[in-house]
Amino acid sequence: MGRYLFRRLLQVPIVLLILVTISFFLMRAAPGGPFDMDKQVDADIKRRMEEKYHLDKHPVVQYGMFLRDLAPIHVFDREGNVSIRPGFDLGPSFKNKSLSVNEVIWLKAPVSALLGIAALLISLVLGLGAGVVAGVRQNSVFDYGSMAVAMVGLAVPTFVVGPLLALVFGLWWKLLPVAGYAADGGFFGGLMAPQYLILPAFALALPFAARIARLTRAGMLEVINQDYIRTAWAKGLREHVIVVRHALRGAMLPVVSFLGPAVAQILTGSLVVEQIFAIPGIGREFVTSAMNRDYTMVMGTVILFGVLLVAFNLIVDVVYGLLDPRIRYT
Amino acid sequence: MSAPAETPPAAPKKGTSLWQDAWRRLKKNHMAMFGLVVVVFMSALAVLAPWLAPFDATYGETWLGAQPPRFDHPDVLNRNFLAVGHPPTHIRPGYEDARTITFEVDETQETEYRVRVQRRRVTEIRRVEGAIKIDRVDATSPGDVLVEVREDGSRGGPVTGAVIETKAPLPEAFGERPASFVMIVRHAQRAKGPVLYTAHLENGVVLDLTRDGVGIDRMEVEGRSVRKVDVDGTERRHTHWLGTDLSGRDLLSRILYGGRISLLVGVIATIVSLVIGVVYGAISGYAGGKVDDLLMAIVDILFAIPYMFLVILLLVNFGRDITILFVALGAVQWLTMARIVRGQILSLKEKEFVEAARMSGTGPAGILFRHLVPNTLGVVVVYTTLTVPAVILQESFLAFIGLAVEYDGQSLDSWGALVKSGMDALGSDGERSWLLVAPSIAMALTLFSLNFLGDGLRDALDPQQRGRT
Numbered sequence: 001m002g003r004y005l006f007r008r009l010l011q012v013p014i015v016l017l018i019l020v021t022i023s024f025f026l027m028r029a030a031p032g033g034p035f036d037m038d039k040q041v042d043a044d045i046k047r048r049m050e051e052k053y054h055l056d057k058h059p060v061v062q063y064g065m066f067l068r069d070l071a072p073i074h075v076f077d078r079e080g081n082v083s084i085r086p087g088f089d090l091g092p093s094f095k096n097k098s099l100s101v102n103e104v105i106w107l108k109a110p111v112s113a114l115l116g117i118a119a120l121l122i123s124l125v126l127g128l129g130a131g132v133v134a135g136v137r138q139n140s141v142f143d144y145g146s147m148a149v150a151m152v153g154l155a156v157p158t159f160v161v162g163p164l165l166a167l168v169f170g171l172w173w174k175l176l177p178v179a180g181y182a183a184d185g186g187f188f189g190g191l192m193a194p195q196y197l198i199l200p201a202f203a204l205a206l207p208f209a210a211r212i213a214r215l216t217r218a219g220m221l222e223v224i225n226q227d228y229i230r231t232a233w234a235k236g237l238r239e240h241v242i243v244v245r246h247a248l249r250g251a252m253l254p255v256v257s258f259l260g261p262a263v264a265q266i267l268t269g270s271l272v273v274e275q276i277f278a279i280p281g282i283g284r285e286f287v288t289s290a291m292n293r294d295y296t297m298v299m300g301t302v303i304l305f306g307v308l309l310v311a312f313n314l315i316v317d318v319v320y321g322l323l324d325p326r327i328r329y330t
Numbered sequence: 331m332s333a334p335a336e337t338p339p340a341a342p343k344k345g346t347s348l349w350q351d352a353w354r355r356l357k358k359n360h361m362a363m364f365g366l367v368v369v370v371f372m373s374a375l376a377v378l379a380p381w382l383a384p385f386d387a388t389y390g391e392t393w394l395g396a397q398p399p400r401f402d403h404p405d406v407l408n409r410n411f412l413a414v415g416h417p418p419t420h421i422r423p424g425y426e427d428a429r430t431i432t433f434e435v436d437e438t439q440e441t442e443y444r445v446r447v448q449r450r451r452v453t454e455i456r457r458v459e460g461a462i463k464i465d466r467v468d469a470t471s472p473g474d475v476l477v478e479v480r481e482d483g484s485r486g487g488p489v490t491g492a493v494i495e496t497k498a499p500l501p502e503a504f505g506e507r508p509a510s511f512v513m514i515v516r517h518a519q520r521a522k523g524p525v526l527y528t529a530h531l532e533n534g535v536v537l538d539l540t541r542d543g544v545g546i547d548r549m550e551v552e553g554r555s556v557r558k559v560d561v562d563g564t565e566r567r568h569t570h571w572l573g574t575d576l577s578g579r580d581l582l583s584r585i586l587y588g589g590r591i592s593l594l595v596g597v598i599a600t601i602v603s604l605v606i607g608v609v610y611g612a613i614s615g616y617a618g619g620k621v622d623d624l625l626m627a628i629v630d631i632l633f634a635i636p637y638m639f640l641v642i643l644l645l646v647n648f649g650r651d652i653t654i655l656f657v658a659l660g661a662v663q664w665l666t667m668a669r670i671v672r673g674q675i676l677s678l679k680e681k682e683f684v685e686a687a688r689m690s691g692t693g694p695a696g697i698l699f700r701h702l703v704p705n706t707l708g709v710v711v712v713y714t715t716l717t718v719p720a721v722i723l724q725e726s727f728l729a730f731i732g733l734a735v736e737y738d739g740q741s742l743d744s745w746g747a748l749v750k751s752g753m754d755a756l757g758s759d760g761e762r763s764w765l766l767v768a769p770s771i772a773m774a775l776t777l778f779s780l781n782f783l784g785d786g787l788r789d790a791l792d793p794q795q796r797g798r799t
Contacts, residue, residue: 011630011631011634014631015631015634015635018631018632018635019635019636019639019640022635022640023639023640023643026640026643026644026647027643027647029647030646030647030648151778152774152778154781155719155774155777155778155781156770156774156777156778157723157726157727157773157774157777159726159727159730159746159749159750160749160770160773160774163749163752163753163756163766163770164766164767164770166753166756167756167760167763167766167767168760170760171756171757171758171759171760172759172760172763264636267636268636268638268639271638271731272727272730272731275730275731276753286639286642287642287731287732290642290643290646291646291732293646293647298643302636302639302643305636305639306635306636306639309634309636310634313634
C-alpha cells in the first residue's frame, strides 16, 4: 500500500503539470488576446495593458512567471530579497479587474461545491436505496421498474434531463424556479434557498443514481448467495441487519470505485448544469472565461478542477483498499 | 481469420464460428436487438437525410415562426409579389411555370388610434390619420386584434375581444397602467370574407391579375395572411409534422440533418480513437517489459487529465471546425481502447498460433498486425459500439455549451445544438415545448439504443464479462 500510494502521489504533480502546461499554451497559441475584443482600444493603452499583465513577453517567459506565482510559498520577492508570503497566486482576472482569480474562485467554488454535494447525496440515496431493494427483491415489479428507470437515466444525458426538468417543474407546473441562485450567493446562502438547487441537483444526480443503482443491484446479487450471508441468516439475524451490515458492505465495492469517476463527471457535468440553470458556479465561470480569453481565470479554474479530480481518484483508490481487505497494492 | 496454409479440407461436421455464435446469442437479447434496429434505422435516416428531409433544414419562412407539430400552411413566401408584364420573381420557386395561380387572402385593415386616459378612464379617442374623434373602438368580432404601439417601436401584446370606449375604464387586458396617460392603439380588422387574387402567366410573364374579379396591375400579399394557394387548380400546402422553430425552419428536417452530424462526428471520432488505440495498445502489449511499463504509465497519466477542459480550450481558441473536433474527440477516447487491446495482446501472444507464425518466418509487424490484432476484433467491436455514443454525447455537450461544430464557417446544428436552441426557445410558460422535446427524444433514443447494442454485443462476444457494468 505504501509503495502504491507513493507512486500514485508521484503521479499527481506530473498530471497537474501536463494539464497546466497544455492549457497554458493552448490559450496563448491562438491568435488574439484578451484585450483585442469588442471595441477598438487605443494601441498605446493596449500595449500598456499587455505590459501590466506581462502579455508582451514571450509565452515561455510568461509560463515561467505563472509557475513561479503558483508555487505554494514565495521566499523571495521580485528583487531577490527574502520575504516570505503565501503562494498559490493565480494573478488578477483580466476581465473582472476588481477581483483576483483567487477571490473569484473563493466566491464561486462554494456554490459549485454545494451543487455537487447535493447531487452526490441525491444519487447515493436514490441509487443505493433502489439498488439494494432491487437486488434483495430480485425479479419483483420494483426490480424491473427501477432498473428500467435506471436505464433511461443512464442513456439520457444531463443536458437533456436538465431542460426537460426545467420545462415540466419550472415552466409548466411552476413549482420551482427555472434558473438562478440565492440572492446572497455562497454556500450557506444557497443552503438557505434550496428551491434553486433542487432541479439542477437532480439533473446532475440522475445518471449517477442510475449507475449506482445498477452497480449496487449487481453487487447485491453477487453477495447475497455467498456463504457468509447464509451464516448470518443461520445465526438468526434479522433481514435489515444482514442487508445493511453484511451484504451492503460487500456490494458497495463497485460503487466506491465508481465514485472516483463519478465525482469527475459531476465536476464536468456542472459545466452544463450551471449553464442550464444559470448558477453562478465555477463551471459557468470556466466556460465564460474560456470564451472571453480571460487567460488567468481559465488557468485558475482548470487547476482547481484538475486538483479536485486527481485528489478524488486518489482518495477513492485508498478507500477501496480499506474497504476490501483482499486488495493488496504493490 | 488467418488460417494456416495446411488446413484440412472442410470437416464434415459444420462448426459455428465465434461470430455465428455471437449472433445467435445477440438475437436472444431483445433489448440489444431493439437497439440494433433503432441504430440501423437512425443511421439510414442520417445517411438519407438529404432525400428524406421534406424541407431545407437551414432555411425557413420567417412568417411561420414557431409552430406546433402537424402545423400546415399554404406554401407561399414571406412576401409574394406579382406585377403584370413582369416575370414572377417574388413567388415561391416552382410556381413560375404555372399557368394560373390563385391566392385566397385574409386582408386586414389597420387603423391607429390615440387613446387618452385620465384618472383611469378613457377620455378621448382620435384616429391618428385625420385626427377624427370617435367614441368607441370595437374589436370584438373574430379576427380583430388591438395592439399597442409604443414610442420605442415595440408592440404590446395583442388584445382580442376588447372594446375601448370613452368614459369607460381601459380594458384590463392592457395590464397595469398609470392613472393618466396616452397610448397609440392599432386596430387590425379582417375583411369580411377572403379576397381572391388570380394571376395568369404565360411564357414566364404575368399576363393579367385580378382581385375579386377586378383587374389590377400589381399584387403584394404577406405570407401570413394567405389562407389558400392554388397552382393550376391544385392546392399547395405543407405540413410540418414536428412543427417549426422560431425562424420557421422545419423541425423534422433539422432533426434529420442534426442526426447526420451527430452520427458523423460519432463514427469518425471513434475511428480516429480506434486507430490510435489499437496501434498503441498492440505495440505496448506485444513489446512487453520496460516498453510496456512506460507506455502504460503514459496512458495512466493521460487518463487522469480532465480532457473535456482541454477540448473546450482547443475549440474556443482554434475555431470549431469539424476536423478539429474529430481529432480532439478521437484523441480523448483512445486511452481505454489502448488498454483493452494491450490486455488482449498480452494473453494472445503466448498462444501457439503466434509461435507457428514465428516459425514460418513472419516478422514482428506481420505477427502483430496480421495475426494478433485481428484476433482482438471481438473486444474492439464491443468497445467501438460503446465509444460512438460516448462521442456523440461529448459533441452534443460541446454544442450545448455553445461550441457547435462548424464547417467552412457555417455552424452545423447537431442534436446537441438543437436541444440547446429548443431550450432557449421554450417561452415563459414552456409553450413551445416541442422544440426541446423532439430533438431530445431523437438523441436519447439513439444513445439508448447504441448503449444497449454495445452491452448486448459484449454479452454475446464475451460471455464471461456478463453482468459487469
